[in-house]
Amino acid sequence: MEKVLSILILLFTFGFVSAQEIFYEHYANQVDIRVVLPYNNISFKKGSDQAVYQIVLEISNFRKKQVATLEKSQIIPKYEWLTDCGIPVFFQLELPQGSYNVALKIKNKAMGDKRNYTRQFIIGPSSTEIGLSWVIAKKDGIDFIPYSLSGLSVDELCLNQSYSLALDSLRIQIDNQNLTITNPQSPVIIDLLPYIQKDAPNQLALTFFENNIYYKMEPFLFSPWYAYSLRYSLNDQIRQIRYIANQNEWNVLRNVPEERQAEVIEAFWKANDPSPGTIRNELRERFYQRVLAADELFTVHKKIAGWTTDQGRIYIKYGEPDDVYSEVFSIGKYPFIIWYYYDKNLEFIFADIGGYGQYTLRNKDEEY
Numbered sequence: 001m002e003k004v005l006s007i008l009i010l011l012f013t014f015g016f017v018s019a020q021e022i023f024y025e026h027y028a029n030q031v032d033i034r035v036v037l038p039y040n041n042i043s044f045k046k047g048s049d050q051a052v053y054q055i056v057l058e059i060s061n062f063r064k065k066q067v068a069t070l071e072k073s074q075i076i077p078k079y080e081w082l083t084d085c086g087i088p089v090f091f092q093l094e095l096p097q098g099s100y101n102v103a104l105k106i107k108n109k110a111m112g113d114k115r116n117y118t119r120q121f122i123i124g125p126s127s128t129e130i131g132l133s134w135v136i137a138k139k140d141g142i143d144f145i146p147y148s149l150s151g152l153s154v155d156e157l158c159l160n161q162s163y164s165l166a167l168d169s170l171r172i173q174i175d176n177q178n179l180t181i182t183n184p185q186s187p188v189i190i191d192l193l194p195y196i197q198k199d200a201p202n203q204l205a206l207t208f209f210e211n212n213i214y215y216k217m218e219p220f221l222f223s224p225w226y227a228y229s230l231r232y233s234l235n236d237q238i239r240q241i242r243y244i245a246n247q248n249e250w251n252v253l254r255n256v257p258e259e260r261q262a263e264v265i266e267a268f269w270k271a272n273d274p275s276p277g278t279i280r281n282e283l284r285e286r287f288y289q290r291v292l293a294a295d296e297l298f299t300v301h302k303k304i305a306g307w308t309t310d311q312g313r314i315y316i317k318y319g320e321p322d323d324v325y326s327e328v329f330s331i332g333k334y335p336f337i338i339w340y341y342y343d344k345n346l347e348f349i350f351a352d353i354g355g356y357g358q359y360t361l362r363n364k365d366e367e368y
Helices: 224-231 233-240 247-254 258-271 282-300 308-320
Strands: 003-005 022-027 030-038 051-061 066-076 086-094 100-110 114-123 130-139 142-144 156-163 169-174 177-182 188-191 202-209 213-217 321-329 336-341 346-351
Touching: 022 114, 022 130, 022 282, 030 051, 030 066, 030 100, 051 086, 066 086, 086 142, 114 258, 130 202, 130 213, 156 202, 177 188, 224 282, 233 247, 233 258, 247 258, 282 308, 308 336
Parallel strands: 003 213
Antiparallel strands: 022 030, 030 086, 051 066, 051 100, 100 114, 130 142, 130 156, 156 188, 169 177, 169 202, 202 213, 321 336, 336 346
């Protein structure tokens, strides 16, 4: 029997993590928490070759009583090769079963900018069966999570894997190479460097064998969309969901009080999971990718985010068009762009009415 656990958006046995920058696993009463800082979001003071960030986790129980405060300082050097990677910060503590709120505070010590987030998680009676397959690289003294194993040049590269199942064996496959560990003991830490080839794809896959069941896993490699919740407030996330929500869902979302926004967002994605019962929510993953891409593609002015534009909205709803026709220097009419979606039998016409590069949708009836 096969179980595919494709870890990209996480649903552990103790509850879904509402933000992709914080990851939780728990084994008995021990809780492992990793905060992953996107390197692309790190701010460096002018003339400085490093940034120092203070990361604080304040954990309170369901009675709002604070039960733990965890704090670390992270020095992040300024290296071009860290672009698109993640910087992991690891915390560990013991907590009994129950519901918890986490106040995450991230502060740039040199520049003073702060980011505060509130998250929730639940520790249930069962431990995490199979945790994330963490791939941690080290170069020039800094630990980081690479976005790819292809062309990677590092000093160290380790796989860190924890689990609570009674496994018979663990098979690690890198391209055509196989490593099998019998009766592995958690946590498993494997040096991957001997298996990495400079000019190979270095695609990594893991298979966990438990009696007659086997579980397939993908490694955790960093992707820019993990920073989605760092970039967008809960209010912005609700406005973005409006693009794909039906009227009943939107009526709930638009009227929810601020303190329940995170809860209702999670409920929306749970109800719209195309593969319920599995860890991965492909719809949510694709949505996050499209929102981030829309910002990159369609932001013309810093005060008008790309996802709020007509082109951004259509891109988020329908994805990349199958074909594009444009006349930017048309005579006697506004510059226009037409997007074709052949499989949906749709076409959208955008025109630059203002003449400053902001294209608006001219055939709005087509959208609905």
